[in-house]
Amino acid sequence: MAELVAVIASTHHPFYYRASTATGEDRPPFADTWVAKIEKFRETLTRARPDVLVMVGSDHFHQLWLDNMPQFLVGKAPFYDANFYNEEREFGLPRMLLKGHEELSAHVLRQGLDAGFDLAFSNELRIDHSITCPIITLRPEADLPIVPLYTNIFAPPLPQPKRFVQLGRSIREIIESWPANQRVAVIGTGHLSLELGGPRQFGAHGPDPEFDRRAVEWIANGDIEGCLSEVTLDSLHLPGNATHGFMDFMLMMGVAGEGAKADHVDTLDLFHTMEAYFTWYPKGVPA
């Protein structure tokens, strides 16, 4: 049977690639600290020796549009082209090609449907920075096959927060039921407090440092019930108009499990948002 060897949740700041590769006067003052934190974070995946990555992200109106918007979608393609013109333009992200894992995609779809999730699927998904950013930070070799899972976190109506947690729990069961001798890591990215296109954007810190502090505590402690008792679709507008991406963190808490304390917790307070990095080892910390 497959083994779930690491559960990883992080923010996906699209400027990391540019900041970490910049030199001379172009290199921002926070770049070295950021790179050091990312390299430490990357090691938490490397030491788990995964064979395949299940990657949870959210399309930013690059591939998916309002004519036919799925709430949860699984990619089932042999390869995934990645990053779009407007991500190159805005963030300097490179075009990428990632290998898919169709067998695991098929397993997730079949078992997910049977578990009560009416999952959409795509045989021609092209993926964006919600998935390429964690590849760049955690697996820059981009050498492992992936199964992308997209959630809708910004085209209302959105699924309820508890649904993200439930899907996370099911994803874990589905992976652990996969009859393959493979080591699987689940990597998901979301946001803490964030405002985009609104009056609170691009401040010196994230728009709601107090929400960020509590969110990091919920995630680090696996406090799913505490989180669910305070977070609603309505309440997520308060810390910033793009904070619904926090529900992807909630999905990852579902994968990690109630009360599961993260084995690696780190944060970085950047302009306009707080970066946060978490790793759990369901089978214990690798030697």
Added chain:
Amino acid sequence: MSKYLVNKFLYTIDRDPDLVERYRADPRGTVGWWESERANTLLNCVSGEASTWLRLDDAEREALADHDYPKLFELGAHPFLTLTLFIAMFERDHDGLDYQKEYARRLAHFSLPYPDIAT
């Protein structure tokens, strides 16, 4: 109100480098051309499947033609789409984060709850 069509304008312009420049240089002309030639081609399909009913209303058309992003915010356009496209057009005229900060300042009269962005 046709928030859907406003968002589709922002979305289709933002994906095409030539249209980004065209909208920057000639916003009113680009909106007029897009509404008459492009707006109603639906279903990622042939022109024979165009919508017979979707159109911008006057306030939406004017907001797009005036590059009036506070008005687009008020009308409930998706802020991610508006911000991304306007950064592409105008960040180049400013230093660092100055454009994004000015954008926030021009929206400072809005408080929660923000206009509904559901389409």
